Amino acid sequence: MRPVELVMVGAGNRGYLAYGAFAERNPDEAKFVAVVEPDDARRARFASAHRIPADRQFRAWEDIAGRPPLAPGLINATLERTHRASTLGLLAAGYEMLLEKPIATTPAECLEIAAAAETGGRLLQIAHVLRYAPFFVALRDIIVSGRLGAIVSVDWRENLIYWHFAHSYVRGNWSTATRGGPMILTKCCHDLDLLVWIFGRCERLSSSGSLTHFVREAVGAQIPDRCTDGCPIADDCPYFAPRVYLDRLRENPSSFAVAAVTSDRTPEGVMRALETGPYGRCVYRSDNDVVDHQVVLMRFAGGLSISLTMQGSSHVEGRTVRIDGTRATLLANESRAEFEIHDHRTGTVERITKPPGVGGHGGGDEGLMRAFVGALRGDRAGVLTSAREAVTSHLMAFAAEQARVSGEAVDMDRYRESVS
Ligand SMILES: NC(=O)c1ccc[n+]([C@@H]2O[C@H](COP(=O)([O-])OP(=O)(O)OC[C@H]3O[C@@H](n4cnc5c(N)ncnc54)[C@H](O)[C@@H]3O)[C@@H](O)[C@H]2O)c1
Numbered sequence: 001m002r003p004v005e006l007v008m009v010g011a012g013n014r015g016y017l018a019y020g021a022f023a024e025r026n027p028d029e030a031k032f033v034a035v036v037e038p039d040d041a042r043r044a045r046f047a048s049a050h051r052i053p054a055d056r057q058f059r060a061w062e063d064i065a066g067r068p069p070l071a072p073g074l075i076n077a078t079l080e081r082t083h084r085a086s087t088l089g090l091l092a093a094g095y096e097m098l099l100e101k102p103i104a105t106t107p108a109e110c111l112e113i114a115a116a117a118e119t120g121g122r123l124l125q126i127a128h129v130l131r132y133a134p135f136f137v138a139l140r141d142i143i144v145s146g147r148l149g150a151i152v153s154v155d156w157r158e159n160l161i162y163w164h165f166a167h168s169y170v171r172g173n174w175s176t177a178t179r180g181g182p183m184i185l186t187k188c189c190h191d192l193d194l195l196v197w198i199f200g201r202c203e204r205l206s207s208s209g210s211l212t213h214f215v216r217e218a219v220g221a222q223i224p225d226r227c228t229d230g231c232p233i234a235d236d237c238p239y240f241a242p243r244v245y246l247d248r249l250r251e252n253p254s255s256f257a258v259a260a261v262t263s264d265r266t267p268e269g270v271m272r273a274l275e276t277g278p279y280g281r282c283v284y285r286s287d288n289d290v291v292d293h294q295v296v297l298m299r300f301a302g303g304l305s306i307s308l309t310m311q312g313s314s315h316v317e318g319r320t321v322r323i324d325g326t327r328a329t330l331l332a333n334e335s336r337a338e339f340e341i342h343d344h345r346t347g348t349v350e351r352i353t354k355p356p357g358v359g360g361h362g363g364g365d366e367g368l369m370r371a372f373v374g375a376l377r378g379d380r381a382g383v384l385t386s387a388r389e390a391v392t393s394h395l396m397a398f399a400a401e402q403a404r405v406s407g408e409a410v411d412m413d414r415y416r417e418s419v420s
Helices: 013-025 040-049 080-092 107-120 134-144 162-171 189-199 241-251 256-261 267-276 361-376 387-406 412-419
Strands: 004-009 030-036 073-076 096-099 124-126 151-161 202-210 293-300 304-314 318-325 328-333 338-343 349-353
Touching: 004 013, 013 030, 013 040, 013 256, 013 361, 030 040, 073 080, 073 361, 080 096, 080 107, 096 361, 107 124, 107 387, 107 412, 124 361, 124 387, 134 189, 134 328, 134 338, 134 361, 151 162, 151 189, 162 241, 162 256, 162 304, 189 293, 189 304, 189 387, 202 387, 202 412, 241 256, 241 267, 256 267, 293 387, 387 412
Parallel strands: 004 030, 004 073, 073 096, 096 124, 151 304
Antiparallel strands: 151 318, 202 293, 293 304, 318 328, 328 338, 338 349
């Protein structure tokens, strides 16, 4: 079969490592025929990996918006602050699109984008990768099968490993509400999306959370602004940047964290980037303002109670979930790829392992791309995450942030009305 032709807009970490890698692994499925990326080194890296000629390389999405589509499908993997303008412009130019999450950074923008896709009759798939990951598909299947009985309570934890939190939410792209957006949107819109997918409609929510650890006052005044400036607590600090990034480089030279720091994947290249770039900053001297932990308490239709905890101080990356039903309790551990089902009637425990699929997000990136490619070939049934579907969970994230800041619970029906 001929591969589906695609345009890549934003050839950064996601563009290159997730979507570019899919096309390299699956040359019969997808082929990138054009790239749009302002950073010269990143544009050249992507163009070289996908053999894209010079006349199909562009610096900004505006350069391709005013001309006929260069391919039927386009992936928009720019940062969230660019999503509104680029998505509206490129949908209008005639592209079917896979758009990175979050859709955008305000409720109004999310609704505007979803409406534009519908009015124009365009496919707009949102990159909620976890709906396509074997682990979360299996988790949903267990619940839908009814073997837990009626679900009474859900305890859902998004545990971020300590260095990932510091990388993305203290030093990196999502460390301030102005650059990225509220944490509950930029990190947990996947979790809220899964909760809607599995459990249905949220009726009411409240939230609390704060930034407590990554603040100036957490360490003495003598601590320098950069780890590379002779920090006296370097040996003791888990966040000492040279150790964090040289360890990542050793573990996996293609690590997303190293790729964000520098394209020079040598120890010397990493150290040079840390001396001047944002990822060498002391975690207590950065400009971060997003929370480092947050809890959202929700009531779903039918009176189901759900708590979502996000925290960035975990020893290991991965969600842990406990679901109690009238017939059984389910314990799910994403990092171990394991489920335990404890049956109330028989007292037996069933252990199920669901190994991750190929590629990032436990196979979610691969499934997402297969669904997008399938839709471009005419079968839209595999697309589980349309923009309209994703708006539901995005609005919950904005409402949770409002609840956290105001300290008041939010009625979701009233909230939806107020932003529509
Ligand atoms: N689906 C997921 O699980 C997941 C995981 C991580 C990140 N993300 C999301 O993916 C998006 C990209 O994140 P990333 O980590 O790849 O960021 P990144 O900074 O590595 O990549 C973004 C790229 O967009 C480019 N860009 C900026 N302006 C542009 C323009 N006008 N036209 C074209 N390109 C432009 C930048 O130069 C950069 O290379 C973000 O919205 C992020 O929240 C999603």
